[in-house]
Amino acid sequence: MKKIVFDLDYTLLDTIAFKEALIAATGVPKEAWEETYKDTVAKKGFFEPGAFFDELAGRNLLTDDVAAAKDRFEGVLRTTEQYLYPEAKELVLALGRHKGEVEVDLMTFGEAKWQRSKVEHSGLGRMFQDVLYVETNKKEFVQGLGKGRDEVDEVILVNDNGKEMEEMVEAAPEHTYIWKSGGPKAAPKDWKHLKAESIGDLAEVLEKQTGFELRREMREVREGIENMKVESGENVRVEIEMGDDDESGESKVESGKSEGSPIDPGTKGRRL
Numbered sequence: 613m614k615k616i617v618f619d620l621d622y623t624l625l626d627t628i629a630f631k632e633a634l635i636a637a638t639g640v641p642k643e644a645w646e647e648t649y650k651d652t653v654a655k656k657g658f659f660e661p662g663a664f665f666d667e668l669a670g671r672n673l674l675t676d677d678v679a680a681a682k683d684r685f686e687g688v689l690r691t692t693e694q695y696l697y698p699e700a701k702e703l704v705l706a707l708g709r710h711k712g713e714v715e716v717d718l719m720t721f722g723e724a725k726w727q728r729s730k731v732e733h734s735g736l737g738r739m740f741q742d743v744l745y746v747e748t749n750k751k752e753f754v755q756g757l758g759k760g761r762d763e764v765d766e767v768i769l770v771n772d773n774g775k776e777m778e779e780m781v782e783a784a785p786e787h788t789y790i791w792k793s794g795g796p797k798a799a800p801k802d803w804k805h806l807k808a809e810s811i812g813d814l815a816e817v818l819e820k821q822t823g824f825e826l827r828r829e830m831r832e833v834r835e836g837i838e839n840m841k842v843e844s845g846e847n848v849r850v851e852i853e854m855g856d857d858d859e860s861g862e863s864k865v866e867s868g869k870s871e872g873s874p875i876d877p878g879t880k881g882r883r884l
């Protein structure tokens with residue numbers, strides 16, 4: 613069995629577009645936002661909305677009260693799914709069809725509560741076997757992936773961040789690494805491992821690693837979503853269950869709003 617571990621920001625999620633929507637929602641000028649963002653991240657090590665809003669308010673950057681700006685910010689957060697890269701959902705769903713042959717996880721760096729909110733609102737939460745929130749450093753964690761599980765013959769990590777990739781390769785050279793290029797993060801130096809520029813590219817690379825016909829399956833998944841939209845005449849949430857209660861391995865399609873959180877942090881996610 614292969615264990616595929618995706619990163620979220622700039623790998624599956626277009627975090628540039630997402631962040632721009634968040635900036636617009638708060639009504640803070642972009643430059644002032646970026647400066648405040650940089651300062652609060654430097655203080656805490658990662659982004660945390662509470663501290664960030666305190667700082668925006670302290671700098672008198674909010675044009676109305678904090679609660680109203682936070683409401684609009686959270687309104688964008690609830691639409692995270694719209695900011696996934698084209699075909700990201702289809703790729704994860706196509707991989708989800710191969711239950712038993714492949715295990716799909718998410719490993720994301722950042723403040724656990726904030727990252728968890730993004731994952732929950734991305735509509736992807738249920739598609740992952742494990743969602744790993746890393747607040748310290750991915751390299752410390754990567755060595756343990758697949759350890760003690762004889763059925764896992766290959767661990768494949770997909771990530772856009774060059775520095776993280778270099779550190780992970782050094783910490784656990786036994787794994788397979790696919791660098792998702794084209795994002796804002798610096799490229800890894802002298803990259804000799806696999807590389808993909810888009811989700812389409814990534815599907816092609818993963819086809820070679822897994823032997824699955826992922827691009828064809830992604831088209832089928834896409835057609836399935838389109839048909840559901842036509843039938844229901846509304847937005848459709850497509851989610852796949854990877855729990856023990858779903859033995860079919862087929863996509864489970866739910867219409868309308870999702871009920872509650874797609875992730876149970878107690879069983880599916882781990883806070884590190």
Ligand SMILES: [Mg+2]
Nearest residue numbers: 619621622772
């Ligand atoms: Mg990333």
